[in-house]
Amino acid sequence: MRTLAAKALAEVDNQYALGQKTNDVPAMAGDLQLKGNILLEMGRYDEARQHFARALKMTEDSNLSDAIKNNTRRFDHYNRTRVALGKKDVATAKAEAQEFWKLAEASNNPFQLKLAHELGGMIALDEKNYEKAISELEQSNMQNPQDLYRLCWAYQARGNRAKAREYCTKAARFNSLPLINLAFVRAKALKMMVAKG
Known part of the structure; x- marks a missing residue:
């Protein structure tokens, strides 16, 4: 990798x-x-x-344009959330995710609301609140193999091997135009899928 x-x-x-x-x-x-x-x-x-x-x-x-600048500012909160989660700074992640949610809601952009749910799911996964993670991630972008992979992890942690396998399989076999997100998870999802038998 x-x-x-x-x-x-x-x-x-x-x-x-x-x-x-x-x-x-x-x-x-x-x-x-x-x-x-x-x-x-x-x-x-x-x-x-x-x-x-x-x-x-x-x-x-x-x-x-101001619209592009505002959109970029909004996405900065999305990026800050993900960086904070990577650094295990959940408090900052929650604050940034909340700001992204507020701005996404105000923009009335359905795609960005899916991203807000993705962040909520990621935070819940980090906190080991798997029910909430599943609830949030199921409202995220199901065309993002990373979200499918996250659902695999959440279901695995909840002990639902069948659902975990289903989502790992979806992530591993995701078929779309080339996506960086797919590159990030395909091998990991295949490995996890095989391990789940």
Whole structure:
């Protein structure tokens, strides 16, 4: 995983360099977000946070629309929640998730509300509140293999092997256009699926 992640980071750096040549702020900010997501998955939380912060600053300093800037600010709370969870700072994660929820609700964006449920599920998993994790994650994005994998873990922890296997299988066999989220969980889900027999 580490070698592949390092290669992915190098490719994102190449993409970023292309964006720099034409000062393509949306592309560069997206690359910084992607790099932050990869670093987050690698457990390099402080570096991930730095990349998310750079993406936010780049967007705020640009001439992009206020709507895009507001959306980026909203997603910064989503990213801060995930970084805080990685660092085992549940109090900060809860505060950031609450702010994301409030802003997502105000935006009336169904996709962002699914992300708010994802964060709620992640926090509940961290707190070992598996019933709540399942409830939240079932309202998250079922087209995100990471959420399917999280449901696998929650059901496994609750002792429901059949449901755990069902969600691990869904995550492992998820078939979509290439997604970074799928790359993060496919091998882990396959391994867990096989272990559950």
